[in-house]
Amino acid sequence: DAGVIQSPRHEVTEMGQEVTLRCKPISGHNSLFWYRQTMMRGLELLIYFNNNVPIDDSGMPEDRFSAKMPNASFSTLKIQPSEPRDSAVYFCASSLERGYTEAFFGQGTRLTVV
């Protein structure tokens, strides 16, 4: 298996623009997670899905962030409008079954908002 695939690997955008990050989980995995990593806050969970349904989005920082999982093989994280403080590395992870099985991470998307 190719593992969790994220795109793009790097994104540079201007403040106010819409940004869409993409993730393809490992085939057969039922749970998908979006994380954000910054120096100040470390790795923080933004949202997770189970069987394509959003279960907990309490980590989403504000209404400018939204996430969707239209099918078992694809998820998006959208920021609209983007702000410089959104600059971070965004990771997607998937696991076979939420909570009880090993989670695997994609290579991340490094977002820079100027």
Place this chain on the structure above:
Amino acid sequence: GIQVEQSPPDLILQEGANSTLRCNFSDSVNNLQWFHQNPWGQLINLFYIPSGTKQNGRLSATTVATERYSLLYISSSQTTDSGVYFCAVVSNDYKLSFGAGTTVTVRA
């Protein structure tokens, strides 16, 4: 939510040295994982170890769930072991929560 504390925050080793990293957590867990984040930012799975002991080459890990801690052992360290080591746990909320990490620097 569950609290995850890792120690030490930073570790500098001479190549060939052994070391122990610790992870304490504040509640019972269903899942515990150790990751290595390499200098390129990739999060590499090291161990999935909610309890017991596992070994993989020069690395081994032990989790004592009843006492709420886990240890990661690095033996005969190499420069390629440099990076940040994260402990992450899942409690009853199903969220994988990370510690702040231990930054390891191995010098030749």
